[in-house]
Amino acid sequence: xxxxxxxxxxxxxxxxxxxxxxxxxxxxxxxxxxxxxxxxxxxxxxxxxxxxxxxxxxxxxxxxxxxxxxxxxxxxxxxxxxxxxxxxxxxxxxxxxxxxxxxxxxxxxxxxxxxxxxxxxxxxxxxxxxxxxxxxxxxxxxxxxxxxxxxxxxxxxxxxxxxxxxxxxxxxxxxxxxxxxxxxxxxxxxxxxxxxxxxxxxxxxxxxxxxxxxxxxxxxxxxxxxxxxxxxxxxxxxxxxxxxxxxxxxxxxxxxxxxxxxxxxxxxxxxxxxxxxxxxxxxxxxxxxxxxxxxxxxxxxxxxxxxxxxxxxxxxxxxxxxxxxxxxxxxxxxxxxxxxxxxxxxxxxxxxxxxxxxxxxxxxxxxxxxxxxxxxxxxxxxxxxxxxxxxxxxxxxxxxxxxxxxxxxxxxxxxxxxx
Amino acid sequence: xxxxxxxxxxxxxxxxxxxxxxxxxxxxxxxxxxxxxxxxxxxxxxxxxxxxxxxxxxxxxxxxxxxxxxxxxxxxxxxxxxxxxxxxxxxxxxxxxxxxxxxxxxxxxxxxxxxxxxxxxxxxxxxxxxxxxxxxxxxxxxxxxxxxxxxxxxxxxxxxxxxxxxxxxxxxxxxxxxxxxxxxxxxxxxxxxxxxxxxxxxxxxxxxxxxxxxxxxxxxxxxxxxxxxxxxxxxxxxxxxxxxxxxxxxxxxxxxxxxxxxxxxxxxxxxxxxxxxxxxxxxxxxxxxxxxxxxxxxxxxxxxxxxxxxxxxxxxxxxxxxxxxxxxxxxxxxxxxxxxxxxxxxxxxxxxxxxxxxxxxxxxxxxxxxxxxxxxxxxxxxxxxxxxxxxxxxxxxxxxxxxxxxxxxxxxxxxxxxx
Numbered sequence: 001x002x003x004x005x006x007x008x009x010x011x012x013x014x015x016x017x018x019x020x021x022x023x024x025x026x027x028x029x030x031x032x033x034x035x036x037x038x039x040x041x042x043x044x045x046x047x048x049x050x051x052x053x054x055x056x057x058x059x060x061x062x063x064x065x066x067x068x069x070x071x072x073x074x075x076x077x078x079x080x081x082x083x084x085x086x087x088x089x090x091x092x093x094x095x096x097x098x099x100x101x102x103x104x105x106x107x108x109x110x111x112x113x114x115x116x117x118x119x120x121x122x123x124x125x126x127x128x129x130x131x132x133x134x135x136x137x138x139x140x141x142x143x144x145x146x147x148x149x150x151x152x153x154x155x156x157x158x159x160x161x162x163x164x165x166x167x168x169x170x171x172x173x174x175x176x177x178x179x180x181x182x183x184x185x186x187x188x189x190x191x192x193x194x195x196x197x198x199x200x201x202x203x204x205x206x207x208x209x210x211x212x213x214x215x216x217x218x219x220x221x222x223x224x225x226x227x228x229x230x231x232x233x234x235x236x237x238x239x240x241x242x243x244x245x246x247x248x249x250x251x252x253x254x255x256x257x258x259x260x261x262x263x264x265x266x267x268x269x270x271x272x273x274x275x276x277x278x279x280x281x282x283x284x285x286x287x288x289x290x291x292x293x294x295x296x297x298x299x300x301x302x303x304x305x306x307x308x309x310x311x312x313x314x315x316x317x318x319x320x321x322x323x324x325x326x327x328x329x330x331x332x333x334x335x336x337x338x339x340x341x342x343x344x345x346x347x348x349x350x351x352x353x354x355x356x357x358x359x360x361x362x363x364x365x366x367x368x369x370x371x372x373x374x375x376x377x378x379x380x381x382x383x384x385x386x387x388x389x390x391x392x393x394x395x396x397x398x399x400x401x402x403x404x405x406x407x408x409x410x411x412x413x414x415x416x417x418x419x
Numbered sequence: 420x421x422x423x424x425x426x427x428x429x430x431x432x433x434x435x436x437x438x439x440x441x442x443x444x445x446x447x448x449x450x451x452x453x454x455x456x457x458x459x460x461x462x463x464x465x466x467x468x469x470x471x472x473x474x475x476x477x478x479x480x481x482x483x484x485x486x487x488x489x490x491x492x493x494x495x496x497x498x499x500x501x502x503x504x505x506x507x508x509x510x511x512x513x514x515x516x517x518x519x520x521x522x523x524x525x526x527x528x529x530x531x532x533x534x535x536x537x538x539x540x541x542x543x544x545x546x547x548x549x550x551x552x553x554x555x556x557x558x559x560x561x562x563x564x565x566x567x568x569x570x571x572x573x574x575x576x577x578x579x580x581x582x583x584x585x586x587x588x589x590x591x592x593x594x595x596x597x598x599x600x601x602x603x604x605x606x607x608x609x610x611x612x613x614x615x616x617x618x619x620x621x622x623x624x625x626x627x628x629x630x631x632x633x634x635x636x637x638x639x640x641x642x643x644x645x646x647x648x649x650x651x652x653x654x655x656x657x658x659x660x661x662x663x664x665x666x667x668x669x670x671x672x673x674x675x676x677x678x679x680x681x682x683x684x685x686x687x688x689x690x691x692x693x694x695x696x697x698x699x700x701x702x703x704x705x706x707x708x709x710x711x712x713x714x715x716x717x718x719x720x721x722x723x724x725x726x727x728x729x730x731x732x733x734x735x736x737x738x739x740x741x742x743x744x745x746x747x748x749x750x751x752x753x754x755x756x757x758x759x760x761x762x763x764x765x766x767x768x769x770x771x772x773x774x775x776x777x778x779x780x781x782x783x784x785x786x787x788x789x790x791x792x793x794x795x796x797x798x799x800x801x802x803x804x805x806x807x808x809x810x811x812x813x814x815x816x817x818x819x820x821x822x823x824x825x826x827x828x829x830x831x832x833x834x835x836x837x838x
Contacts, residue, residue: 044582092615096648102672110698160449228517229515251517258674258678276526284703316531
C-alpha cells in the first residue's frame with residue numbers, strides 16, 4: 001500500500017444498496033456533509049475524500065437487522081453483508097493516533113443506512129512508526145527482566161481482587177515467589193484504594209519480591225496497577241522505580257489513548273495493558289472493533305503485553321476468536337518496526353489448555369496467568385507452578401500431556417484436580 | 420444513598436437464572452474469582468464485595484439471545500431481562516474516575532452468563548465531587564464568553580470536514596461571522612493535518628473572528644479541535660490563548676479519560692466534548708453504555724458542552740433517545756456540584772426541529788449547530804442564522820412556527836427550502 005495513505009477494513013450490514021451505503025460511509029468520514037457546500041470543488045474532493053478501494057458482498061439474505069435504527073424495521077427484509085476497505089490520505093490528519101481513531105472509528109457506526117458495522121483491521125503508513133515508540137520491551141525486554149527463556153512466563157493474579165490490605169497482598173506474594181512463579185499481577189479492580197494504597201502495596205510487595213530474589217536469584221515480575229490520571233501515573237511510576245519493580249499495568253480503556261501515549265513516554269518499565277471493558281467494544285459480532293484493529297492502536301502507542309483471554313475461558317469468547325487475537329499480536333505493523341507484543345492468556349487457565357495454546361500460536365513468547373490453577377493445586381502453589389511448566393515442557397517436546405504426566409506428579413495431580 | 424458507596428444500574432438479559440447471573444456479575448466486579456482462595460474470609464467479603472441492592476425482572480420471554488456466547492445457542496429459548504443495581508464501597512477504589520470505569524464497566528460485559536448487558540446510570544458519592552473540577556464554564560461561562568443570553572447559541576460546523584486549507588477555513592469563517600453566527604466548530608476529522616495545520620488555522624480564523632468582533636462588538640465563539648496527545652493539547656491550548664480564542668474541542672473517545680482529566684486541569688477555555696465513536700459504545704440496545712451513565716464520567720472530568728445528536732437527525736438514533744440524553748445533561752450529579760453541561764444538538768438540524776427541541780428540554784441552555792440549515796439557506800448565511808433565531812423566538816413566545824413565519828421572511832424561506 002501507499003506510504004501516504006491509511007487503510008481500514010470493515011464488515012457492514014445494510015438494508016439499503018450496499019455500494020451506496022459504503023459511499024455514504026466514505027463521505028461521512030471525509031468531506032462529511034450531504035449538502036453541497038461552497039468551496040467543495042471536485043479537485044478538493046479528489047485530494048481529500050476517503051476512497052473505497054475494496055468492496056465485496058459476502059452475504060445476501062432475508063432476515064432481521066443486527067442493529068435497530070430509527071427507521072421502521074420489518075421483522076424480515078432483504079439484507080446485505082459486505083466487506084470493504086476505505087483509504088484516506090495521510091495529509092488530512094497526519095500521523096496522529098487520537099485523530100486516527102476519530103477517522104476510522106468515529107461517527108460512522110451511527111449512520112442510519114448501517115444495520116451493522118465492525119472495524120476489522122487497519123494499516124498505517126510508515127510516518128506513524130516514526131511518531132510513536134511502540135512496545136519498548138516486548139518479549140525480549142520482558143524475558144530479560146523476568147529471567148525466563150524458552151518457555152512462557154507462568155503467572156497469576158492476586159485474588160480476591162479487592163479486600164486485601166498491602167500486607168495481605170505481600171504475604172500471598174511471598175508464598176508465590178517461594179513457589180518459583182515468574183509473574184504476578186494486580187487485579188484491575190485494585191489500584192490505589194484507601195484499603196490497599198498503591199505506595200504501601202508496592203513497598204510491601206517489593207520487599208518480598210526482592211528478598212526472594214536475593215535468596216534464590218530469581219526476581220518475580222510483578223505488574224502493579226497504576227491506572228489513574230497522568231500525574232498519578234507519573235508519581236506511581238517513580239515509586240515503582242524506587243522499589244525496584246519491573247513491570248506496571250494499566251487498564252487502557254480507563255486511561256484512554258492520550259494517557260497511554262503519555263505513560264509510554266515516561267515509562268521505564270514494560271507496560272502490561274489490561275483490556276477490561278473490551279466486552280462493550282466487541283461483544284456484538286456486527287458492531288465495534290475487532291481485536292486486531294483495536295490492539296494495533298495500543299501496540300503502536302506503547303503496550304508491551306496485551307490481554308487476549310484464554311482457551312476454554314470462563315467468559316463468552318469462543319476459542320477461535322481468542323486464537324485470532326493472540327496471533328495478531330505477532331503480525332508486524334511496519335517494515336521498520338514490528339510492534340509485536342506478548343499476548344497474555346488468562347481466565348480459568350490451567351494445564352489442560354496449554355497444549356492447545358501452544359498449537360495455536362506456535363511460540364512461547366507469551367504470558368499465562370492461572371488463578372485456581374496455581375493457588376488451588378492440591379500440592380500447593382509450588383506444585384501448581386511446576387505443573388504448568390511441565391505442561392509446557394510436554395507441549396514443547398510434542399509429548400501428549402497424559403503420557404508426560406505419568407512421570408510428573410505435579411502435572412498429574414493438576415490434571416486430576418482439573419485446576 | 421450512602422456517602423461512601425458507588426451505585427450503578429444495569430439492564431441484563433440472560434438464559435440462566437437471573438438472580439444467580441446478577442450475583443456472578445457482582446462477584447466478578449469485586450472479589451473476582453470463582454474458586455475459593457486462601458485469605459478470602461467472610462469478613463473480607465462483607466467489607467469488600469459488591470452488593471446487589473435492587474433487582475427487578477422486567478421481561479420473561481421465549482426468543483433468541485441478543486448477544487452470542489461461546490455456548491451452543493438455540494434459536495428459541497427462555498430468556499429473562501432484569502434491571503438491577505450494584506453497590507461498591509468507595510474504600511476499595513477511592514474517588515478515581517479511571518478506576519471507576521474499570522469497576523462499573525470492566526470485564527462484566529464478557530461474562531458468558533450474560534446475553535445482554537447495558538450500563539444505565541451511575542451515582543457517585545461526594546468525595547468524587549471534591550476530586551474533579553467538573554465543567555468550569557458550563558452554560559453561564561459559555562454565554563458570558565459568547566455574549567449570548569436568553570436563547571440557544573446558534574452555530575455551525577466547518578464543511579467540507581477536510582480538504583480546506585487554513586485560509587479557506589478563515590474565508591468561510593469571515594462570511595459566517597458577518598452573518599452574525601454565535602458559534603462555529605471544527606469538524607472532528609480536522610485537527611492538525613499537514614493540509615490544514617492547527618496553528619495556521621487558529622491564526623487565520625482568529626484574525627477574522629477578532630476583526631469582526633472589533634467591527635460589530637460580537638465575538639463568535641470558535642471551538643478549535645485540539646485532539647491529540649497531552650503535550651500536543653498543551654501546546655495547542657497555549658496557541659489558542661495567544662490568539663484570543665474562546666473555546667476548544669476534543670474528541671473524547673480519542674483522547675480518553677486520563678487525557679481529558681489532564682486537559683481539564685490546564686484548560687482556561689470551555690471544553691466542547693465531541694462524542695464521535697459513540698455508536699460503537701451504544702448502538703446495540705442490550706450492550707454498552709447509556710448516554711446518561713457515560714456522560715456523567717465526562718461531565719465530572721470537565722466537559723462543558725456535550726454532543727447529543729439532534730431530533731430527526733441523519734443518523735440512526737431515535738428522537739426519544741436524543742431527548743433522554745439532552746435532559747440528562749441538566750440532572751445534578753452531586754448536592755455540592757451539579758456538573759450540568761450544555762447539550763449540543765447537531766446532524767441535519769434546521770428550523771423545523773427547533774419547536775420540538777425546546778418542548779423537549781424546556782430551556783435555552785444549549786447549542787444548536789446547523790450545516791446546510793445556514794450555508795444552504797436561499798437567502799445566504801445571514802438569513803440562515805436569522806431564520807434559526809426566529810424559530811427560537813417563535814418557540815419561546817409559544818407561537819406556531821407557520822404563523823410566525825408569515826411576518827418573518829428568513830424563517831419562511833427556511834421552512835419552504837426545508838433547510
